[in-house]
Amino acid sequence: MATFTDCGASAGMLHVTSTAMRPDPPVSGKELRFILGGDLTKLPGDGTTGRLVLKFGLIALVNETFTWTELLDGQPTPKGPGPVELVFPTTLDIQPPRGTWKGTITVSAKDGTELACQQVEFVVG
Numbered sequence: 001m002a003t004f005t006d007c008g009a010s011a012g013m014l015h016v017t018s019t020a021m022r023p024d025p026p027v028s029g030k031e032l033r034f035i036l037g038g039d040l041t042k043l044p045g046d047g048t049t050g051r052l053v054l055k056f057g058l059i060a061l062v063n064e065t066f067t068w069t070e071l072l073d074g075q076p077t078p079k080g081p082g083p084v085e086l087v088f089p090t091t092l093d094i095q096p097p098r099g100t101w102k103g104t105i106t107v108s109a110k111d112g113t114e115l116a117c118q119q120v121e122f123v124v125g
Contacts, residue, residue, distance in 0.1 A: 047110025
């Protein structure tokens with residue numbers, strides 16, 4: 001089962017209230033989605049990005065950046081403050097290393113201000 005931990009002082013623009021990894025446990029060779037649910041206190045603006053970094057030991061095996069539109073995953077763009085769900089998709093190799101993986105999921109404004117940060121840890125068996 002994946003565990004998530006808040007990992008930063010965010011700008012307070014996105015308050016994360018729920019986290020999930022689907023499927024949990026991950027399935028080799030299939031899509032793996034990390035989902036952050038939360039509340040926007042104001043709109044983040046153009047140029048907002050998300051980043052997913054997954055490591056096995058010290059080696060980063062996943063390092064992906066997403067646009068705001070990609071993070072919304074087909075949901076309508078928020079028009080103002082309120083609930084939002086952001087999706088960080090990736091695919092594990094057909095034969096990923098078995099053991100504990102650790103990662104960081106971040107959302108940042110165009111100017112580099114961190115809006116949200118979550119660390120994740122899960123086991124590939």
